[in-house]
Amino acid sequence: MNIARTLRWIGLGGALAAWSGLAWAGIAESVHNLGVTGSGPSANGGIRNQFSGTAEICVFCHTPHGGDAGAAIPLWNRNLSDPAQYTTYDQLGTSTLDGQVADVGSVSIGCLSCHDGTQAMDSVINEPGSGADNPGFSAGVWSGDDVVGPSDGRLAPAIVQNLGTDLTNDHPIGIQYGGGGISASNPNPPQGETTDPDFAPVLYKQSNGRYLWWVDKDWRTGGDGVRSKTDVILYTRDAANGYPGQAEPEPFVECASCHDPHTTENPTFLRISNTETPSGLCLTCHVK
Numbered sequence: 001m002n003i004a005r006t007l008r009w010i011g012l013g014g015a016l017a018a019w020s021g022l023a024w025a026g027i028a029e030s031v032h033n034l035g036v037t038g039s040g041p042s043a044n045g046g047i048r049n050q051f052s053g054t055a056e057i058c059v060f061c062h063t064p065h066g067g068d069a070g071a072a073i074p075l076w077n078r079n080l081s082d083p084a085q086y087t088t089y090d091q092l093g094t095s096t097l098d099g100q101v102a103d104v105g106s107v108s109i110g111c112l113s114c115h116d117g118t119q120a121m122d123s124v125i126n127e128p129g130s131g132a133d134n135p136g137f138s139a140g141v142w143s144g145d146d147v148v149g150p151s152d153g154r155l156a157p158a159i160v161q162n163l164g165t166d167l168t169n170d171h172p173i174g175i176q177y178g179g180g181g182i183s184a185s186n187p188n189p190p191q192g193e194t195t196d197p198d199f200a201p202v203l204y205k206q207s208n209g210r211y212l213w214w215v216d217k218d219w220r221t222g223g224d225g226v227r228s229k230t231d232v233i234l235y236t237r238d239a240a241n242g243y244p245g246q247a248e249p250e251p252f253v254e255c256a257s258c259h260d261p262h263t264t265e266n267p268t269f270l271r272i273s274n275t276e277t278p279s280g281l282c283l284t285c286h287v288k
């Protein structure tokens, strides 16, 4: 082995040692691991929800083939509910809500396919292995404190994780960002100014002709200009035509603006900690 190769090997070994030494804990360690390998308590401290039918993790939400493309959620393996069944936040009638409201859709209707408590969590489109068994797995039962029962895999009704179909007591989703939208676009860096100065500026880039939006978590100190999963992510609604009445496509707040369903970086799957900087997540968007 020549010296350069030896050095490369040492370098690789060092990198591997550093990697295996990291306290890396992804979705497998979270309450979103619903298969038999999940461990630890439920989100409420009791016995966690677990389904005996599989050791796989991703299958409860994603499938490589044959997913539901009814909403813009990647490779979605779950049946989506009728958006009309939800009562949206604006129905509360606060006098301060300025943003336009879209139907419950985008990534939020995917989260709600479990979190509204109307569908079993094992109700997937394409179960692991050959063939589909829609809805659900051909075998398996539930255990845990926060599920209705062994053969009824809906989230238990009385827990806070079950949002129900009345969303008037939840932070608005399917809501246009910026307290009434983006008033002006500054091309360098690509940045939208919000109509309402009570909101942080939104950054955007284009990929495959579509807009990708975010609020940099460090925008107050300049930010890094890179869209990453630890920033607040905003979602384009009705990307082809823009929001009805608007010339440009518009960024909206959805469940996954605040939560990354795969992360254990912060409690409750938050993209940005709400405790390291007090209310740091809220203050990323709201100028208060």
Ligand code: HEC
Binding pocket: 027, 032, 033, 057, 058, 059, 060, 061, 062, 073, 074, 107, 110, 111, 229, 233, 256, 261, 262
């Ligand atoms: C509890 C549901 C759930 C489970 C389980 C889940 N995901 Fe996801 N995943 C989602 C949702 C919802 C999105 C869209 C989120 C977004 O817009 O950022 C997503 C997005 C993604 C994306 C694209 C965006 C990104 O963050 O990179 C990838 C890749 C992905 N998931 C891979 C996986 C893999 C691999 C697994 C299993 C190890 C997995 N997911 C398990 C719900 C889930």
Ligand code: HEC
Binding pocket: 094, 095, 096, 097, 098, 099, 100, 171, 172, 175, 176, 177, 178, 179, 180, 232, 253, 257, 258, 281, 282, 283, 284, 285, 286
């Ligand atoms: C992704 C950006 C974002 C984050 C993060 C965020 N909000 Fe909001 N919030 C919004 C938007 C957009 C609205 C709608 C405002 C409007 O259209 O008037 C809103 C509305 C509200 C409203 C007022 C609704 C009304 O009826 O006028 C309250 C209160 C609120 N948010 C509190 C919070 C709190 C508390 C947090 C942290 C737990 C938080 N928000 C995090 C974007 C965000």
Ligand code: HEC
Binding pocket: 031, 032, 034, 041, 042, 043, 044, 048, 049, 060, 061, 107, 110, 111, 112, 113, 114, 115, 121, 146, 159, 161, 255, 256, 259, 260, 261, 267, 268, 269
């Ligand atoms: C396949 C069903 C399923 C889907 C889809 C799903 N979740 Fe969950 N989620 C769960 C279960 C089960 C729990 C744990 C409930 C318990 O233990 O009480 C949970 C817990 C949570 C919690 C609370 C974690 C805690 O520690 O308190 C949050 C936040 C959450 N989910 C957000 C989301 C978001 C956001 C999405 C979409 C991006 C999503 N979930 C999609 C099943 C799901």
Ligand code: HEC
Binding pocket: 108, 111, 112, 115, 160, 161, 162, 163, 171, 172, 173, 253, 254, 255, 256, 257, 258, 259, 268, 270, 274, 281
């Ligand atoms: C504007 C930011 C924001 C949005 C949008 C948002 N959440 Fe949350 N969510 C939070 C924060 C912050 C917490 C932590 C609350 C706490 O510490 O009690 C939370 C907690 C939760 C919990 C755990 C409840 C608890 O208090 O323990 C669940 C489940 C959840 N969210 C699901 C969702 C789902 C599903 C959606 C979309 C329908 C959604 N969230 C949209 C910010 C948000």
